[in-house]
Amino acid sequence: MDAQLDSLNYDSAGLVPVVVQDFSNGEILMLAWTNRAALEKTIETGKVHTFSRSRARIALKGESSGHFQLVKEILTDCDRDAVIVKVEQLVAACHEGYRSCFYRRYDPDESDWKIIATAVFDPKQVYSK
Amino acid sequence: MDAQLDSLNYDSAGLVPVVVQDFSNGEILMLAWTNRAALEKTIETGKVHTFSRSRARIALKGESSGHFQLVKEILTDCDRDAVIVKVEQLVAACHEGYRSCFYRRYDPDESDWKIIATAVFDPKQVYSK
Numbered sequence: 001m002d003a004q005l006d007s008l009n010y011d012s013a014g015l016v017p018v019v020v021q022d023f024s025n026g027e028i029l030m031l032a033w034t035n036r037a038a039l040e041k042t043i044e045t046g047k048v049h050t051f052s053r054s055r056a057r058i059a060l061k062g063e064s065s066g067h068f069q070l071v072k073e074i075l076t077d078c079d080r081d082a083v084i085v086k087v088e089q090l091v092a093a094c095h096e097g098y099r100s101c102f103y104r105r106y107d108p109d110e111s112d113w114k115i116i117a118t119a120v121f122d123p124k125q126v127y128s129k
Numbered sequence: 130m131d132a133q134l135d136s137l138n139y140d141s142a143g144l145v146p147v148v149v150q151d152f153s154n155g156e157i158l159m160l161a162w163t164n165r166a167a168l169e170k171t172i173e174t175g176k177v178h179t180f181s182r183s184r185a186r187i188a189l190k191g192e193s194s195g196h197f198q199l200v201k202e203i204l205t206d207c208d209r210d211a212v213i214v215k216v217e218q219l220v221a222a223c224h225e226g227y228r229s230c231f232y233r234r235y236d237p238d239e240s241d242w243k244i245i246a247t248a249v250f251d252p253k254q255v256y257s258k
Contacts (some may be wrong), residue, residue: 004241007242028213029150043235061234073234074235075235076233078225080242081231082231085233094207101206101208104204106172111132111133112132113136116204
């Protein structure tokens with residue numbers, strides 16, 4: 001385990017981007033950052049942990065909402081500088097209530113990105129608990 | 130178009146990560162970096178262009194190999210700081226001959242990541258042309 005995590009090419013801040021993908025249908029749920037310690041926690045607990053750059057700490061995905069991401073598979077790429085975690089997503093990944101954070105599509109005929117998904121929970125209810 | 134690209138939250142180097150995903154089956158093909166100009170070129174030409182950090186320039190994906198990525202859809206996320214481009218991939222995305230760059234899986238029982246894919250072309254032949 002250690003050797004595999006050591007073999008990744010972390011950037012100067014010790015981070016690699018991580019794509020979280022729905023194991024069941026291939027939908028990309030979010031893109032975040034992780035580091036060696038967050039990957040270790042992810043593997044140990046079976047729940048996705050990321051490194052929050054804004055909070056400068058490791059964060060358990062779903063710690064406020066209970067919308068955990070249960071790890072099924074971890075992949076890396078040819079350069080070993082990016083990671084995919086395939087997961088079973090509980091409820092939804094996005095703090096705005098959408099299943100996936102990628103709910104906006106580029107539309108050449110519009111002035112703003114078009115929302116193409118429907119929220120599956122109400123953030124006001126979930127995060128006010 | 131311009132306003133949508135302007136609305137992205139590029140990092141201090143003017144970049145956002147871009148995940149390239151197979152439109153037909155959801156397979157993640159690669160993770161790269163892009164900027165406003167590379168996104169414009171991607172939209173104008175219908176072929177994925179990225180910003181190569183190592184070469185410090187915009188690069189047409191497939192310029193050496195002919196393995197272009199034909200754009201089907203572009204998505205962004207809640208924070209507008211990451212992009213997905215869904216594509217039709219010609220031949221393969223990875224310069225090592227694999228369909229996807231993500232051909233290695235974490236294996237708790239092994240000392241190194243396990244190769245889980247089979248190459249679909251021979252890099253020596255394609256890149257020596």
